[in-house]
Amino acid sequence: MPRLLGVDIPNDKQVVYSLQYLYGVGPAIARDACVKTKINPTKKARELDEDELSRLASLLERDFTVEGPLRRQVGQAIHRLREIKCYRGMRHKLGLPVRGQRTRTNARTRKGPRKTVAGKKGVKDLR
Amino acid sequence: MGRSTKKGPYVDPKLFAKLIKARETNSSQAITTWARRCTIVPEFVGATFMVHNGKAHIKVFVTEDMVGHKLGEFAPTRTFRGHGGKGGKK
Numbered sequence: 001m002p003r004l005l006g007v008d009i010p011n012d013k014q015v016v017y018s019l020q021y022l023y024g025v026g027p028a029i030a031r032d033a034c035v036k037t038k039i040n041p042t043k044k045a046r047e048l049d050e051d052e053l054s055r056l057a058s059l060l061e062r063d064f065t066v067e068g069p070l071r072r073q074v075g076q077a078i079h080r081l082r083e084i085k086c087y088r089g090m091r092h093k094l095g096l097p098v099r100g101q102r103t104r105t106n107a108r109t110r111k112g113p114r115k116t117v118a119g120k121k122g123v124k125d126l127r
Numbered sequence: 128m129g130r131s132t133k134k135g136p137y138v139d140p141k142l143f144a145k146l147i148k149a150r151e152t153n154s155s156q157a158i159t160t161w162a163r164r165c166t167i168v169p170e171f172v173g174a175t176f177m178v179h180n181g182k183a184h185i186k187v188f189v190t191e192d193m194v195g196h197k198l199g200e201f202a203p204t205r206t207f208r209g210h211g212g213k214g215g216k217k
Contacts, residue, residue, distance in 0.1 A: 080192055083192065084190065084192045084193050084196070084201075085201065086193070086196050086200040086201055087199075087200040087201075087203065088200070090203065094207075117210070
């Protein structure tokens, strides 16, 4: 399997789709990258040669923020919010939804698996 | 939806006047305000505000990083006392 930008090994799908396995590359950037490097987007990733791979890698690194740098950018943005101790920063710290969603129910993505509390009223009792 | 760029950031006029006045008189005292919805603009940097949270005024020292946020974001309105504990609280 071809390696692109260090760790990532997209599989034997078409180039447009396998590029999307990179962090920070979605449909738009994948398509854009194919056009700019003049690579047939429907070609299988396995069939990419050395030259095409290096063209893709250098283009993605130069024109877009992907992988490591993007992760760092996001991390720093969150860190900044925490640092200034604003509302959003506090929500990040607490591991609760940041954008005003309800937390009475749902919000499981942020809160993680349910922690059942012993002796708490069951759903039936509440009704 | 965000605010129209045409209007620029919302800055409470009264609060801004207070700030200018404090600058002129060189007073370093915290400015008490209820204007939580007021955007922090670069002019605020270095000033200290007492922002109302519905109950009391919370001291907020404005740093450069806070520019673009609202004053209210730094004065939490809710106190989380935690869940559980023996027999619950109260």
